[in-house]
Amino acid sequence: MNAARQRARRDSSAAIAQLQARLGARIATSASTCDQHAAGEGLRDRVPPDAVVYAESTADVQAVLEVCHATTTPVIPFGAGTSLEGHLQAIHGGICLDLSRMNRVLAVSAEDLDCRVEAGVTREQLNAHVRDQGLFFPLDPGANATLGGMASTRASGTNAVRYGTMRDVTLGLTVVTPDGRVIRTGGRARKSSAGYDLTRVYVGSEGTLGVITELQLRLFGVPERLVAGVCQFPSVDAAVAAVVAVLQLGVPIARIELLDALQMRACIAYSKLAEVEERPTLFLEFHGSPAAVAEQVETVRELCAAEGGSAFRCASDEGERRQIWRARHDAYWAARQLAPGKESFATDACVPISRLGACIAEAQAAAARSALLCPIVGHVGDGNFHALVLYDAADASERARAEEFVETVGRTAIAHGGTCTGEHGIGLHKLGMLEAEHGEAVSVMRAIKHALDPRGIMNPGKTVPR
Numbered sequence: 001m002n003a004a005r006q007r008a009r010r011d012s013s014a015a016i017a018q019l020q021a022r023l024g025a026r027i028a029t030s031a032s033t034c035d036q037h038a039a040g041e042g043l044r045d046r047v048p049p050d051a052v053v054y055a056e057s058t059a060d061v062q063a064v065l066e067v068c069h070a071t072t073t074p075v076i077p078f079g080a081g082t083s084l085e086g087h088l089q090a091i092h093g094g095i096c097l098d099l100s101r102m103n104r105v106l107a108v109s110a111e112d113l114d115c116r117v118e119a120g121v122t123r124e125q126l127n128a129h130v131r132d133q134g135l136f137f138p139l140d141p142g143a144n145a146t147l148g149g150m151a152s153t154r155a156s157g158t159n160a161v162r163y164g165t166m167r168d169v170t171l172g173l174t175v176v177t178p179d180g181r182v183i184r185t186g187g188r189a190r191k192s193s194a195g196y197d198l199t200r201v202y203v204g205s206e207g208t209l210g211v212i213t214e215l216q217l218r219l220f221g222v223p224e225r226l227v228a229g230v231c232q233f234p235s236v237d238a239a240v241a242a243v244v245a246v247l248q249l250g251v252p253i254a255r256i257e258l259l260d261a262l263q264m265r266a267c268i269a270y271s272k273l274a275e276v277e278e279r280p281t282l283f284l285e286f287h288g289s290p291a292a293v294a295e296q297v298e299t300v301r302e303l304c305a306a307e308g309g310s311a312f313r314c315a316s317d318e319g320e321r322r323q324i325w326r327a328r329h330d331a332y333w334a335a336r337q338l339a340p341g342k343e344s345f346a347t348d349a350c351v352p353i354s355r356l357g358a359c360i361a362e363a364q365a366a367a368a369r370s371a372l373l374c375p376i377v378g379h380v381g382d383g384n385f386h387a388l389v390l391y392d393a394a395d396a397s398e399r400a401r402a403e404e405f406v407e408t409v410g411r412t413a414i415a416h417g418g419t420c421t422g423e424h425g426i427g428l429h430k431l432g433m434l435e436a437e438h439g440e441a442v443s444v445m446r447a448i449k450h451a452l453d454p455r456g457i458m459n460p461g462k463t464v465p466r
Contacts, residue, residue, distance in 0.1 A: 009093030012050040015073035019053060019095070022063050027053045037076075037096040041143075042084035042345040043429065049076060049096035056101045058174060058182060058213040064097055065211065065457075066180035072455050075178075077207040079149030080122065082141075084346060085427025087153070087206055091461045097211060099148055105129045106214065113219045114171060114188055119148025119212050126217075135219045138163040141423065142332070148212045153425040154204030158328070161247075161381025162254045162287070163220065165423065170203050174214035178453045188216060201448070206425050207459040209452045223254075223287035227297060228321035229314040231304045232279045236260055236364075236376075239280045240357040242307040243380045247353060249303070251296050255285035256381040257328050260364075263335060263375035267327035270334030275311070276327070282309070282380075283328045285321075328377070332388065335375045339390040345429075347406050349413035350384040350422025359416050363387050366408045370401045384422035411436060426463045434465070 019027045028034075029051045038046035055061045068075050074094025081088065090096065102118035105126060109115065110133045117126060124144045126137050141150060141157040149155075151173070156165035163169070172186025175198075186192070186199035202209060233239040239258055246253060258280065259267065265278045284300065286293045301312050315321050327334075336344060351359045360376060367374035367387065378385030387409060391402035410420030410433045420426075420433040435442050445464045456466065 009050075010072065010074060012071075012073050012094050015067050015071040015095060016051045018067045018071070019051070019064060022067070023053060023060065026056065026060065027051055034096070037078055037081070037088065037098065038090070040081050040083040040086070040088045043086060043343075045086075045089065047089035047091055049090035050093045052078075052096045052098055054098050054101050055213075058176060061097065061099075061176045061211050061213050062180050062182055064095060065176050065178055068095055068457050069179045069455060072457060074457050074460050075211070076459050077148075077152065077211050079120065079146030079152075080144065082143040082145045083149060083153060083427065084348075084424045085421070085429045087425065087427040087459065087462060089428060091428070094457070099211075099213070100146065102148075102213065108133065108135070108219070109188075110135060112188065113221070114216060115219055116214060116216050117147055118214055119151075120146050122146050123150065130219060131222075134222050136222050137169075137217065138220055139166060139169060142329075147215055147217065151203050151212055151215055152205065152207050154423065156379070156382075156384075156423045158255045158257055158379060160379060160384075160423075161256055162252060167200060167203050169218040170199060170215060171218060172216035173199055173202055173212050175202055175210040175212055177210045178455065178458050186216060204425070206427060206463040208449060208463045209458060211458075225286075225288060225290045225293045225316065226321065227286045227293050227314050227316045228324040229284035229286070229297065229300070229312065230276065230281060230324050231284070231301075231309040231312040232277060232281045233304075233310075234279065234308045236280045236360050237357045238307045238309070239282050240360070240380060242282065242304045242309055243356075244353055245303040245307070246300055247381065249299065251299055252288070253284060253296065253300065253381065254287040255283070257283040258376070258378040258380040258385070259283070259327065259331060260360075260376040262338075262373070263331060263377055264327070266334040266338050266375055267331060270337050271326050271330045273327055275313070277311075281327075283325060285325075331375075331377050335388045335390070338373050338375065341392075342390045343393040344388050344390050345402070345406065346386040346388050346424070347409040348384070348386055348421040348424040349409050349418060350382065351413050351416045351418030353380075353383045355416040355418065356380060356383050356385070359413055359418065360385060362412045363409045366405055366412070370405045372398065372401060372405065374405065379422075382422070383418065407433070428462050431462075431465050
């Protein structure tokens with residue numbers, strides 16, 4: 001979003017004065033603090049809020065929303081600042097509500113495989129807390145995001161093919177509504193037919209309907225055996241064909257990630273990789289009992305070989321597994337080194353798995369037309385891929401071509417029966433594609449937004465255009 005597109009800012013002075021009286025040092029108005037909350041990742045246009053509140057409890061969040069509702073002051077929820085679609089830019093000014101201090105793990109039930117956490121707990125913090133109980137939280141979006149932020153954007157990541165997304169692992173929420181009421185949705189039961197499913201309304205709402213302060217989440221037992229694997233292919237089509245075969249056969253693979261040849265070139269240079277070439281590559285992970293994992297590995301080895309896959313190798317030792325996955329984990333930083341000094345932002349297309357090869361081919365053709373470097377990484381087990389477009393932020397022509405490329409990839413995914421965003425959310429950057437994807441259903445989304453946030457204070461201008 002260009003700074004010129006910043007909307008008219010609302011007057012936040014009355015809200016700030018009231019919050020200073022109620023919260024004291026937990027509200028900050030310094031230019032440096034506000035600038036630290038002016039943007040997330042992705043496009044780096046900075047639009048700071050007028051003040052930042054560091055909430056330490058649901059009661060603090062309730063106080064902020066009561067004041068902001070009364071004064072019609074915008075509220076922008078903030079977790080770890082890792083969102084990618086402009087969610088954090090204060091385009092109307094207002095209060096940034098930083099939840100990072102709400103970082104307590106409230107309860108863990110090993111027997112029921114669930115836990116309750118505050119919204120500022122990060123996924124790494126939760127995993128460190130439950131590891132000694134033989135449990136883990138599987139979603140890995142590639143950043144140490146807060147769990148509240150992950151729920152707000154309906155995040156997923158590399159393990160989604162087996163363990164699902166935040167929609168699937170979130171059992172219930174505590175939410176503060178825009179007028180300051182505290183509600184609890186869902187519960188600890190694995191299913192319920194009682195009333196509207198409000199948990200699913202708030203998961204993926206991107207801070208536009210209320211503020212998530214607590215989450216009830218599913219946990220999983222640490223697998224008895226983990227094996228990582230890697231296999232290289234002559235083409236992206238061949239790699240995708242192998243993925244389709246694996247999924248159609250019902251192999252319960254935990255992770256299956258694709259890096260195209262350009263991304264592999266970057267990773268080989270950045271991570272000093274040996275034993276791999278600049279070819280489309282699948283990175284794999286298998287979870288289960290020793291016998292089950294051995295069977296999965298052999299089945300996938302055969303399916304990959306049938307599609308021209310070669311250099312298939314596996315490792316169960318933790319150090320060797322980390323080495324195999326190093327290229328995937330370093331992919332973002334490796335790609336940035338293809339064009340040092342340039343900025344980047346990512347596409348987030350997700351399509352039915354049978355259309356993945358065609359959609360990636362069209363994305364590569366669009367990248368060639370743009371004359372920009374656009375390496376591709378894909379969570380191909382669920383049809384999701386990202387092209388990281390590298391561009392010179394000071395060059396208006398390059399920025400325009402980068403934005404056109406992202407738009408093209410999103411609309412191509414929609415044309416293939418998919419979505420412009422599989423896990424990053426709409427935010428500010430993909431507003432123009434929402435109606436193309438959902439048509440008349442957007443009017444129902446607007447009605448929900450108006451019913452739950454009639455004064456339009458929750459992250460205004462994002463996700464659902466009013």
